[in-house]
Amino acid sequence: MGKNIKIFDTTLRDGEQSPGCSMNLQEKIKVAKQLELLKVDVIEAGFAIASQGDFNSVKEVAQIIKNSTVASLARALPKDIDYAWEAVKYAVRPRIHTFIATSDIHMKHKLKMKPEEVIERAVAMVKYAKKYCEDIEFSAEDGTRSDPKFLAQIYEKVIEAGATVINIPDTVGYTTPEEYYEFITKIKENTSNIHKAEISVHCHNDLGLAVANTLAAAKAGATQFECTINGIGERAGNAALEEIVMAINTRKDVLGLECNIDTTQIMRSSRLLSTITGVQVQPNKAIVGANAFAHESGIHQHGVLEERSTYEIMTPESIGLTTNKMVLGKHSGRHAFNERLKSLGYNLSDEDLSKAFKQFKDLADKKKVVYNRDIEAIVSEEIIEIPQTYKLERFVINSGNVISTTASIALRVKDKLIEEAMVGDGPVDAAFKAIEKIVGMDIILEDYKLHSVTEGKDAQGEAIVKIKYDGKMYRGRGLSTDVVEASIKAYISAVNKMSYEIYGKDKEEKAS
Numbered sequence: 449m450g451k452n453i454k455i456f457d458t459t460l461r462d463g464e465q466s467p468g469c470s471m472n473l474q475e476k477i478k479v480a481k482q483l484e485l486l487k488v489d490v491i492e493a494g495f496a497i498a499s500q501g502d503f504n505s506v507k508e509v510a511q512i513i514k515n516s517t518v519a520s521l522a523r524a525l526p527k528d529i530d531y532a533w534e535a536v537k538y539a540v541r542p543r544i545h546t547f548i549a550t551s552d553i554h555m556k557h558k559l560k561m562k563p564e565e566v567i568e569r570a571v572a573m574v575k576y577a578k579k580y581c582e583d584i585e586f587s588a589e590d591g592t593r594s595d596p597k598f599l600a601q602i603y604e605k606v607i608e609a610g611a612t613v614i615n616i617p618d619t620v621g622y623t624t625p626e627e628y629y630e631f632i633t634k635i636k637e638n639t640s641n642i643h644k645a646e647i648s649v650h651c652h653n654d655l656g657l658a659v660a661n662t663l664a665a666a667k668a669g670a671t672q673f674e675c676t677i678n679g680i681g682e683r684a685g686n687a688a689l690e691e692i693v694m695a696i697n698t699r700k701d702v703l704g705l706e707c708n709i710d711t712t713q714i715m716r717s718s719r720l721l722s723t724i725t726g727v728q729v730q731p732n733k734a735i736v737g738a739n740a741f742a743h744e745s746g747i748h749q750h751g752v753l754e755e756r757s758t759y760e761i762m763t764p765e766s767i768g769l770t771t772n773k774m775v776l777g778k779h780s781g782r783h784a785f786n787e788r789l790k791s792l793g794y795n796l797s798d799e800d801l802s803k804a805f806k807q808f809k810d811l812a813d814k815k816k817v818v819y820n821r822d823i824e825a826i827v828s829e830e831i832i833e834i835p836q837t838y839k840l841e842r843f844v845i846n847s848g849n850v851i852s853t854t855a856s857i858a859l860r861v862k863d864k865l866i867e868e869a870m871v872g873d874g875p876v877d878a879a880f881k882a883i884e885k886i887v888g889m890d891i892i893l894e895d896y897k898l899h900s901v902t903e904g905k906d907a908q909g910e911a912i913v914k915i916k917y918d919g920k921m922y923r924g925r926g927l928s929t930d931v932v933e934a935s936i937k938a939y940i941s942a943v944n945k946m947s948y949e950i951y952g953k954d955k956e957e958k959a960s
């Protein structure tokens with residue numbers, strides 16, 4: 449068992465302070481509900497005095513959320529604390545989070561207060577908040593650029609006044625992991641009643657060290673981590689929740705920590721936030737970036753195809769993705785290329801595979817990513833000429849809202865014309881059944897997709913059909929302005945591939 453860490457999510461407060469990330473009431477409610485599914489311990493829902501909208505959001509979130517603590521931020525001012533309480537008092541577990549800056553720079557230039565005045569105000573406001581609420585968090589803003597002895601003094605006094613959580617923020621993302629560890633250790637040594645409060649850390653990413661600093665703080669005794677989804681937040685952002693949580697889970701062996709987060713909700717949370725804010729995460733972002741579970745280079749793809757753990761330290765499933773991603777490009781190798789061919793329904797001989805692979809590499813030199821359609825074109829148009837064993841001669845569909853749908857299909861198989869009629873659940877189903885009857889094999893339809901490739905009433909419909917026979921998959925594609933015809937052509941094209949694979953070059957004879 450590791451040491452339990454409480455996850456304090458501030459996406460709706462510090463995260464929202466990111467330029468361009470403001471959220472309206474409905475959006476904040478959606479995010480808050482998702483945070484509850486993620487099982488965060490604390491949701492900082494906003495800064496109640498900031499605006500009427502923020503007040504309403506904190507209040508609504510407090511009313512809706514049942515499992516997580518709901519907090520509002522408040523400056524060390526009675527009116528801020530009044531607003532915060534008026535909004536969070538509806539929560540099952542309310543918290544008031546009050547703060548005041550403690551560094552010389554902030555006290556002198558911003559607050560224009562003497563250190564003694566800051567201590568006095570902090571104590572008075574914790575006492576003031578305590579009249580309303582049991583759970584009070586106190587933050588010493590710009591903590592890491594403050595004198596640790598002064599901080600110890602202020603923490604000692606606010607704990608005496610009733611603070612239940614003391615936060616040591618790295619407000620401007622200035623510290624480094626080792627320094628932060630030593631800083632917190634020093635504060636602990638000089639604060640005699642520190643054991644009466646929970647130690648929290650809140651790190652910003654100005655030097656890209658927010659997550660590393662947060663994890664280093666745990667060693668010094670911090671048990672609450674403040675963070676945001678996708679690492680959004682003031683300037684370069686806050687420590688990213690998904691990175692902290694997956695580090696805790698993946699490196700339990702060295703960190704010795706655990707938390708209550710349902711990691712399978714991570715991807716959903718990240719995508720919801722991106723959709724709401726319109727701010728996409730960079731592709732190489734740890735955990736939730738589009739490339740975090742993607743492999744393009746041949747050596748890596750080969751390794752992952754043999755055994756995922758060769759290049760994946762966590763599974764995509766653990767964060768709620770269904771699979772990893774193999775991207776085919778100029779760095780890809782034969783193994784991954786062949787694997788993709790198989791998934792598309794092509795089972796090539798070694799000779800054809802070599803030819804196709806050479807063409808794929810030539811194409812990949814010109815294109816950043818080679819897609820399935822490119823591969824299809826290489827294989828079906830340039831490598832193997834699939835003989836048209838079964839050719840569509842004609843089809844008749846009889847359909848209506850008061851009769852069952854019947855499809856009559858006539859296929860030319862060499863010099864014979866074979867016709868069958870079947871009833872089905874709609875024209876496509878009936879037509880596929882009639883073809884299956886002509887072919888005379890138990891074919892499983894694995895997938896069927898239809899979409900238009902052009903626009904307008906005369907749009908071309910493209911049908912893609914995947915069939916399975918004897919454990920192997922075959923894919924067919926059909927194009928027509930008539931969607932039923934496109935579907936029939938796709939099915940016949942898949943059947944021809946299957947027939948070619950099963951009977952080889954002399955298949956036309958055997959199939960007929």
Ligand SMILES: CC(=O)SCCNC(=O)CCNC(=O)[C@H](O)C(C)(C)COP(=O)(O)OP(=O)(O)OC[C@H]1O[C@@H](n2cnc3c(N)ncnc32)[C@H](O)[C@@H]1OP(=O)(O)O
Pocket residue numbers: 462465495497498499522523524525547548549558559589619682
């Ligand atoms: C590190 C952080 O993330 S802190 C949180 C930052 N977040 C925000 O500021 C977002 C929400 N803020 C707001 O909507 C506004 O700034 C408000 C409503 C809080 C205040 O607005 P205004 O009254 O117009 O003041 P303004 O923002 O211009 O200046 C801040 C004032 O608060 C004071 N102040 C700053 N921090 C504190 C504090 N922790 N305790 C008490 N007073 C403080 C400043 O000294 C200044 O006081 P002054 O008006 O007497 O000079």
Ligand SMILES: CC(C)C(=O)C(=O)O
Pocket residue numbers: 462521547587588589590615617618619620650652
């Ligand atoms: C209000 C405090 C906790 C803050 O956001 C910071 O110091 O960065």
Ligand SMILES: [Mg+2]
Pocket residue numbers: 462619650652682
């Ligand atoms: Mg902050």
